[in-house]
Amino acid sequence: MSPYKLKVIHxxxxxxxxxxxxNTSHVELLRWDQARVDYIHRRAAxxxxxxxxxxxxxxAGVPVNIGIALNTDHYIIKIGLGTPTTSFSFxxxxxxxxxxxxxxxxxxxxxxxxxxxxxxxSSSFDNIPCNSEYCVKLSTCLYHEEYEDDSYTNGSFIxxxxxxxxxxxxxxxxxxxxxxxxxxxxxxxxxxxxxxDLSIISQTAQLYNKVFSYCLPxxxxxxxxxxxxxxxxxxxxxxxxxxxxxxxxxxxxxxxxGPGTMLDSGTVITHLPPTAYFxxxxxxQQYMKRYPTxxxxxxxxTCYNLTNYxxxxxxxxxxxxxxxxxxxxxxxxxxxxxxxQVCLAFAANYDDDEIVVIGNTQQRRxxxxxxxxxxxxxxxxxxCS
Numbered sequence: 611m612s613p614y615k616l617k618v619i620h621x622x623x624x625x626x627x628x629x630x631x632x633n634t635s636h637v638e639l640l641r642w643d644q645a646r647v648d649y650i651h652r653r654a655a656x657x658x659x660x661x662x663x664x665x666x667x668x669x670a671g672v673p674v675n676i677g678i679a680l681n682t683d684h685y686i687i688k689i690g691l692g693t694p695t696t697s698f699s700f701x702x703x704x705x706x707x708x709x710x711x712x713x714x715x716x717x718x719x720x721x722x723x724x725x726x727x728x729x730x731x732s733s734s735f736d737n738i739p740c741n742s743e744y745c746v747k748l749s750t751c752l753y754h755e756e757y758e759d760d761s762y763t764n765g766s767f768i769x770x771x772x773x774x775x776x777x778x779x780x781x782x783x784x785x786x787x788x789x790x791x792x793x794x795x796x797x798x799x800x801x802x803x804x805x806x807d808l809s810i811i812s813q814t815a816q817l818y819n820k821v822f823s824y825c826l827p828x829x830x831x832x833x834x835x836x837x838x839x840x841x842x843x844x845x846x847x848x849x850x851x852x853x854x855x856x857x858x859x860x861x862x863x864x865x866x867x868g869p870g871t872m873l874d875s876g877t878v879i880t881h882l883p884p885t886a887y888f889x890x891x892x893x894x895q896q897y898m899k900r901y902p903t904x905x906x907x908x909x910x911x912t913c914y915n916l917t918n919y920x921x922x923x924x925x926x927x928x929x930x931x932x933x934x935x936x937x938x939x940x941x942x943x944x945x946x947x948x949x950x951q952v953c954l955a956f957a958a959n960y961d962d963d964e965i966v967v968i969g970n971t972q973q974r975r976x977x978x979x980x981x982x983x984x985x986x987x988x989x990x991x992x993x994c995s
Contacts, residue, residue, distance in 0.1 A: 761792020
């Protein structure tokens with residue numbers, strides 16, 4: 611099958627033609643990010659199962675932007691809904707199954723840049739009866755989704771055509787949100803890329819063979835995709851070590867394999883066990899002694915004032931997974947609030963038993979392939995070229 615692909619770009623990166631237009635502070639973005647990680651840890655705390663290997667393709671890529679211009683720091687994609695097709699901006703989330711959009715009539719809707727989806731204007735729209743096989747399987751024809759920061763969406767399940775790249779997916783089931791509130795920025799909804807039955811990955815299994823990537827690679831290096839039966843929608847993999855400046859941190863691999871590691875497009879900053887974070891931070895600080903320090907930025911406690919430096923050298927950092935190494939570039943190592951506040955882009959979990967979360971800062975400029983059929987996750991550098 612011929613692959614379909616579009617570029618993956620960062621809203622403020624070298625591949626983007628758009629400038630930052632919002633007024634959201636970095637402190638607010640990092641606070642929301644910490645709330646998401648806290649939610650992940652609460653969910654994971656209820657799961658006691660050990661991670662086990664789970665055992666054609668969705669190469670219909672879409673353009674992906676970091677959503678700063680929409681008051682969110684998640685990935686943003688453009689998709690189409692209805693007939694005729696209307697374009698919408700959705701958050702791209704590997705940590706969610708449900709796809710939903712704000713929908714007329716709106717009982718309570720937050721502001722968004724695009725017009726609300728209006729099912730009455732689409733000739734391909736259809737309600738999903740409560741006695742349908744789909745709703746019986748879900749035990750409801752209504753939905754309520756609540757997120758880690760108390761944001762929520764309520765509505766009904768409907769069907770309509772979804773345009774994904776150049777493909778038209780007929781009778782796609784998603785949430786029509788009539789009552790929505792919270793910190794969604796100005797996006798129109800969310801595209802769920804999790805592993806559950808509701809996700810676009812499951813709904814298009816026959817078409818795309820349960821494989822998707824942030825953009826199409828020609829060759830990648832793969833690590834096994836792990837699963838947790840109590841957290842079936844999330845993507846786990848095996849982090850075994852981290853190196854800095856060419857030397858591995860002197861830690862047992864169980865520091866990472868004990869709590870487990872998940873890959874999450876919706877988290878910004880990578881969160882490590884405290885034992886690993888403090889070891890990484892201490893060596894990073896030694897390398898950065900020549901630069902003046904700056905105040906902490908929310909949960910980023912290692913920051914520098916680089917205002918007077920034309921060239922800056924930071925130590926290399928490599929994430930070492932089972933069978934794969936991911937070499938981070940400058941933008942994967944630091945979080946830049948301003949030239950006067952450039953911070954190490956890692957944070958510590960509250961304790962060593964909490965799940966390691968690999969955030970999207972460390973995923974940028976990498977092509978990442980999720981192959982659910984073969985239970986593997988692939989990485990390839992230089993995804994933005």
